[in-house]
Amino acid sequence: MKTLSSVCVYCGASAQVADVHKEAAHALGDGLARRGIRLVYGGGRVGLMGIVADAALAAGGEVVGIIPDHIQSAEIEHTGLTELHVVDSMHTRKRMMVEKSDAFIILPGGLGTLDEAFEVLTWKQLRLHDKPIIIADVDGYWRPLLGLIDHMVAQGFARIDRNRLYRVADQIDSVFTALEDAPDPRSPDRSRKL
Structure with a gap:
């Protein structure tokens, strides 16, 4: 991919997770910063969200x-960011994250991460954007989800060209390789709205 200035990272806000996921979040934030790629994320200071942001800032x-x-208002926002946008709704947040990003990385997370991931995947399937999406399957975390997607395809509920819709990487180094190998996005269908 030739033009990659910002990447959106979706990930969990829980700190009660295995060290392997914390290490992956740190490596991702550090790696983005060292490559001169701006991190766009959900603005929190806790869990993997805080780790990826702190690592990028430290680098x-x-x-x-x-x-x-x-x-x-629950006081979990990160106050040391380059920019912090406080918006009126989850819908506005997700739309802004898409608009401000050239690609998406999905680290392990919970229901909120799934919500964000499926929305950006669905929007790509509907040709509302054509930006790369990388699922970071750290320690096999997303394996059950990937199996469910295969099941949906097998049962006829989805026709997914996985190589066009998303890539899977099992290590952070592989995430960066997948980003580098991603084709430049095609122009989205301008008649459709996010």
Whole structure:
């Protein structure tokens, strides 16, 4: 991919996770910053979200957080970011994250991460964008989900060209290789709205 200035990372806000996931988040944030790629994420200071942001900042990177006001009011926003946008809703947050990013990386996470991941995957399937999506299957975390997607395809509920829709990487180094190998996005269908 020739033009990659910002990457959106979806990931969990829980700190009660295995060290392998924390290490992956740190390596991803550090790696993005060292490559001069701006991190766009959900704006939190806790869990993998905080780790990926802190690692990018420590390596001299730019970090843009986008957080809904109802989450910000719980005082979990990261206050040391390059930019923090407080928005009116989850819908606005997700749309801004897509608009500000050239690609998407899905680290392990919970229901919120699944929500964001499936929305960006669905939007790509509907040709609302054509940006690369990398599923970081750290320690096999997403294997059950990938199996479910295969099951949906086998049962006729989805026709997915996985190589066009997303790539899977099992290590952070492989995530960066997948980003580098991603084709330049085609122009989205401008008649469709996010």
